[in-house]
Amino acid sequence: MRAIVISSYGGPEVLTATELPDPSPADGDVLVRVRAFGLNHAETYMRSGAWGEVAPVTGIECAGTVAHDPSGRLAEGTAVVALLGGMGRTRNGSYAELVTVPAGNVVPVHTSLPWPDLAAVPEVYATAWSALHGNLALRPGETVLVRGATSALGQAAVSLARDHGATVVATTRDAGRAGLLREIGASHVLVDDGQLAPQVRSRGIEVDAVLDIVGNSVLRDSLAAVRPRGRVCQLGFLGGLAPVQDFAPLADLPSGVQLSFFGSAFVLGTPEFPLSAVPFDAILAKVADGTHRARPVRVFGFDEIVEAHRVMASGTALGKLVVTLD
Numbered sequence: 001m002r003a004i005v006i007s008s009y010g011g012p013e014v015l016t017a018t019e020l021p022d023p024s025p026a027d028g029d030v031l032v033r034v035r036a037f038g039l040n041h042a043e044t045y046m047r048s049g050a051w052g053e054v055a056p057v058t059g060i061e062c063a064g065t066v067a068h069d070p071s072g073r074l075a076e077g078t079a080v081v082a083l084l085g086g087m088g089r090t091r092n093g094s095y096a097e098l099v100t101v102p103a104g105n106v107v108p109v110h111t112s113l114p115w116p117d118l119a120a121v122p123e124v125y126a127t128a129w130s131a132l133h134g135n136l137a138l139r140p141g142e143t144v145l146v147r148g149a150t151s152a153l154g155q156a157a158v159s160l161a162r163d164h165g166a167t168v169v170a171t172t173r174d175a176g177r178a179g180l181l182r183e184i185g186a187s188h189v190l191v192d193d194g195q196l197a198p199q200v201r202s203r204g205i206e207v208d209a210v211l212d213i214v215g216n217s218v219l220r221d222s223l224a225a226v227r228p229r230g231r232v233c234q235l236g237f238l239g240g241l242a243p244v245q246d247f248a249p250l251a252d253l254p255s256g257v258q259l260s261f262f263g264s265a266f267v268l269g270t271p272e273f274p275l276s277a278v279p280f281d282a283i284l285a286k287v288a289d290g291t292h293r294a295r296p297v298r299v300f301g302f303d304e305i306v307e308a309h310r311v312m313a314s315g316t317a318l319g320k321l322v323v324t325l326d
Contacts, residue, residue, distance in 0.1 A: 001019070001020055001021070001022050001023075001096055001097040001098045002017060002018075002019060002096065002097050002302065002325075003017070003018060003019070003020045003057050003092070003095060003096035003097070004016065004017050004018075004057065004058075004059075004095040004096065004302070004305050005018055005020075005056045005057055005095075006046070006047055006054070006056055006057075006058060009047070009048055009049030010047070010048065010049070011047075011048070011309075011313075012047070012305075012306045012307075012308075012309035012310045012313065013306055014047060015047065015058075015095075015305050015306055015309060017302070017303060017305070020057070020092075020096065022098055023092065023098055023099065023100045024100070025068055025069070025070055025100045026070075026100070027070055027071075028071075028102060028103055029070070029100045029101060029102060029103065030066060030068070030069045030074060030080075030082070030100070030101055030102075030103050030106045031066070031067040031068040031069070031098060031099075031100050032062065032064045032065070032066060032067060032080060032082050032098070032099050032100075032101055032106065033064045033065050033066075033067040033097065033098055034062045034063075034064045034094055034096060034097055034098065034099055034325055035062075035063055035064040035065065035115035035119070035324070035325055035326060036062065036063050036064075036115040036116045036118070036119035036299075036322055036323065036324040036325060036326070037059050037061060037062040037063070037094040037095065037119055037322070037323055038061050038062075038119045038120050038121075038122070038123060038124075038152075038296075038320055038321070038322050038323075039308055039309070039312050039320075039321040039322070039323065040060055040061065040123055040124075041151075041236075041237075041238070041312070042060055042088070042265055043058045043059060043060065043088060043093075043309075044309065044312065044313060045241070046058045046088050046089065047309065050241060051089070054088060054089050054090075055087075055088055055089060055090065055091055055092045055093060056092060057088070057092035057093050057094075057095050057096050057099075058088040058093050058095055059087060059088050059093030059094030059095035059096070059099070060083060060084055060087050060088045060089075060093060060094065060123060060265060061081070061082065061083040061084070061087075061094060061119070061122045061123040062081070062082050062083075062094035062099065062119060062122075063079075063080070063081050063082075063115050063118040063119040063121075063122070064079075064080060064082070064115075065077050065078060065079055065080065066078040066080055066106075067098060069103070071103065073103065074106070074108060078108050079108065079109055079110075079111070079118075080106050080107060080108050080109060081106075081107050081109055081118065081119075081121070081122040081280065082094070082099065082101040082105055082106045082107070082122070083105055083107075083122040083123045083126060083268065083269070083275075084105055084123070084264060084265055084266075084268050084269055085101050085102040085104065085105030085269050086102070087099065087101060087105075089265070095305065095323075097325060102269060104269040104270065104271075104274065104275065105268070105269035105275065107122075107275050107276075107278075107280055109280055109281060109284060110281050110284075111281070111284040111285070111287075111288065112288065113284060113287060113288055115324060115326060116295075116296055116299045116322045116324050117287065117294070117295045117296065118284070119296075119322045119324075120152075120294050120295060120296040120320040120322050121280075121283065121284060121287060121294050122280075123264070124152045124153045124155075124156040124294075124320065125156045125160070125278075125280075125283050125292075125294065126264065126268055126275065126278045126280075127153060127156075127235060127262070127264040127268070128153060128156040128157040128160050128211075129156075129160055129278050129279075129283070130262060130264065130268065130273065130277075130278065131157070131211060131233050131235050131262045132144070132157060132160055132161055132164070132211065134262070134273075135231070135233040135235075135260045135261075135262050136209040136211065136231050136233050137231070138161060138164060138166055138208075138209055139166075140164060140165030140166060141165060141166070141167075142166050142167070142208040142209060143166065143167040143168075143169060143205065143206060143207050143208050143209075144157075144161050144166050144167070144168055144169070144207070144208065144209045144210070144211060145168075145169040145170075145171070145196070145200070145207045145209070145210045145211070145222075145225060145226075146158050146161065146168060146169070146170050146171065146186075146211045146213070147171045147192065147196070147210060147211065147212045147213060147214050147218065147222060148171065148192075148212070148213030148214045148236060148238045149170035149171055149172060149181055149186065149213075150170075150172045150174075150177050150180065150181065150318055151213055151236070151238060152317075152319055152320040152321075153213055153235075153236060154170070154213050155181075155184055155293070155294075155319060156292070156294065157211050157213075158170050158181060158184050158185050158186055159184050159185055159291070159292045159293060159294070160283075160292070161185070161211075162184070162185030162186075163185070163286065163291060163292070167187050167188075168185055168186045168187055168188075169186065169187065169188040169189075169190060169200070169205060169207060170186035170188070170189050170190075171189070171190045171191070171192040171196060172189065172190075172191060172192060173191065173192050173193075174191075175191050177318065178191075180318060183293075184293050188203070188205060192214070192218075194217075194218060194221060195221060196218075196221055196222070196225045197221050197224035197225040200225045206227050207225055207226050207227055207230060208226070208227060208230050208231070209226065209230060209231045209232070209233070210222045210223075210225060210226050210230070210231070210232040210233070211233055211235065212232060212233065212234045212235070212236070213235060213236030213238055214236065214237075214238045214239040215234060215236055215237035215238060215239045215240070215241075216234075216237065216239065216240070216241070216242060216243060216244045217239030217240055217242070218239060219234060219244050219247070219252075220244070220247075220252050222234075223252065223253060223254055223257055223259065224254065226254075226257055228254065228255075228256050228257070229256040229257065229258075230257055230258070231257070231258045231259075231260070232257060232258070232259050232260070233259075233260050233261070233262055234259075234260075234261050234262075235261065235262040235263070235264065294320070295320075296319065296320045296321060296322040297317055297318060297319030297320060297321065298311065298317065298319075298321050298322075299321075299322050299323070299324055300321065300322070300323045300324070301323070301324065302323060302324070302325050304323070305323060308321055308323055
């Protein structure tokens, strides 16, 4: 099979197309024929070596068809999305024509979306939905601040929260991107200069929940931006992986504010966080009718993977990037 491997840890140029033996599914796995896969910032950490030693073939999600399910649960040819389950970390991932995935991380789907559009959905929408409804328990009528909203994950969160009946405050580092965020459902757009809490207070916005995709570099400010007894969920590291220096709960964690973390790469698809809880078919139907603007902003061919990673690393994509094998 064709596959893209990490030849050595480094920049986009280390991604190399090669031929590998076809994988065989073990008991409890499903063999998926990959039609398209989405790109994720997690894969840049894997490619660069920031996450230590990882599998040679990266990629944490894909859309495709079942090639073989040893359990007989899924018939050959069934359309599926597959995500996480150790792909790219502890086992070869989706940058290949075939991939084996734990059965709990393979979801049959019913949609007429073309493969590139379908591949843009799984990881970001499953992660955003789980954090909004699980960690934050967001309720209709509440106000949620999405920090890092122009990322693919951030846009998914804005769209899902707005569709759920919440008021969305979205952030961007570039004021020129405010129109995009309003188009997908943000009621307020703030330019993130690292100090959002004063902006929220000066505008009289009471924030019930914060979904923080920027991460450690702004955690203290996110905690200060939420109302008393509000909730903050961190689920990304767009601002870098450096730890929060000298974090002291007594000084930095406001009384009554709930802080949680959602690491989708490590838990989605496990018994505690089953993918069956994510309403994929309903989400895909709303992608199809335009409620969720999830379609990829750019689609690359398999042999364009280095350029695709360069575009992702530039931070200029403003949406999901997808690679197709067709």
